[in-house]
Amino acid sequence: MIPAEFDYVRPATAAEAVTAVTDAGEDAKLMAGGQSLIPMLRLRLSYPSTVVDVSRVEEMRGVRDDGDALVIGAMTTHDEILRDALIKEHAPLIAQATQTVADPQVRHRGTFGGALAHADPAGDLGAVALTLGCEFLAQGTEGRRSIAASDFFDDYLTTALTPDEVLVGVRVPKLGAGxxxxxxxxxxxxxxxxxxxxxxxxxxxxxxxxxxxxxxxxxxxxxxxxxxxxxxxxxxxxxxxxxxxxxxxxxxxxxxxxxxxxxxxxxxxxxxxxxxxxxxxxxxx
The missing domain is CATH 3.30.390.50 (CO dehydrogenase flavoprotein, C-terminal domain)
Incomplete structure (x- = not known):
């Protein structure tokens, strides 16, 4: 099927993405890798007024060491997760679950943050985030805030993110020895x-x-x-x-x-x- 008509915005920074979704209102949809959103658009299960494509936001990519935790950018792809040395050392459960996600083509396009924000209960990363005690880093018009994984998933395909917020990263506590x-x-x-x-x-x-x-x-x-x-x-x-x-x-x-x-x-x-x-x-x- 052909998606319903929508406006398309492609910001270059997280701040621009927040502005774009705020200006578009509650009918906006963020698109990261697009592996969940595009099928929904084609089937007209989702018909946003505006699609905000965050694929060019480089500050939302990569994995970095943050002392007692790792911070994973929301736009980090599943394939990048699987190849990252910090993930293998400090959060192997994420790699173990990510290895089961779809197929290599999807893992090269799909993103860590996109999968979590989509909040499908059949998705593999939500339970992992809960088990690891992750914190979700959201940026909105009021600045940045941290949301505990236990408070992030509200219901089917629904999260604690407000309409003006963008998930920019996830903080993953490092596990101790044993x-x-x-x-x-x-x-x-x-x-x-x-x-x-x-x-x-x-x-x-x-x-x-x-x-x-x-x-x-x-x-x-x-x-x-x-x-x-x-x-x-x-x-x-x-x-x-x-x-x-x-x-x-x-x-x-x-x-x-x-x-x-x-x-x-x-x-x-x-x-x-x-x-x-x-x-x-x-x-x-």
Whole structure:
């Protein structure tokens, strides 16, 4: 299909992007890599009055060391994430999840910030951001502010960003010694959206789990932290039986959808199975 008519603006700075979306009003849409927005435009599921293309905003690109954290520019592509040495060293969970995103063509165009701001609950990076305790850096007419990942995802395709704000970057805390990670994804065919996926961070001590953080993909209208299973995992032995018993709590507090890819109870089963796999893989067991 052919998209509905819209105005097109291509700013060169974050400040210009803020001005453009503010001038255009609530009907404006930001376009980063365009891998989610363009299909929606073509299907007329989205019909903005103005598209603000931020692909030329160089200050929103790249990964930098910020002391106890990394700052990832919102316009950093998935492919750049996969090749970045700082990500591999300090936030390998991001690379593990990004490796499962779509195909190489999409990863060369799609962006880290664009995927997060799109806020599709089946997207892989939202649960990762929650699990890592990231902060979202937004720039608007009132300046810049930081939004905790736990406050960023409001509902399906909806975030805490206001109409005059642009997501310019994400602050990722560095993990201390002893942490390991794994992203376990289940989908029907390669390169597809997650039916369910699990982001796992595990800190080991003396053969047991001292602490675990678990994020769930596509188990509600937003990504989730699985608080019940995190509590159940604390202190358990790193054996398949013990981890499996704790993982039985994985779906508690979720609101799994039913759709053509699977019923809610099927997703709940997947959450339990994938959590066990992800935790054991993260712990190297």
């Amino acid at each position: 942490w390991s990670s794994h992203y376990e994804k289940f989908n029907r065919v390669a390169q597809a959206w997650s039916i369910v996926a699990v982001a796992a961070l595990v800190r080991r001590e003396n053969g047991s789990i001292a602490e675990a953080r678990i994020g769930l993909t596509n188990m509600a209208s937003t990504p989730l932290r699985a608080a019940a299973v995190e509590s159940a995992l604390a202190g358990v032995d790193l054996t398949p039986d013990a981890v499996g018993a704790a993982a039985a709590h994985a779906a508690e507090g979720s609101n799994a959808p039913s759709d053509l890819s699977g019923a809610a109870d099927y997703r709940e089963h997947l959450a339990r199975v994938l959590t066990k796999r992800a935790v054991l893989a993260a712990a190297g067991s």
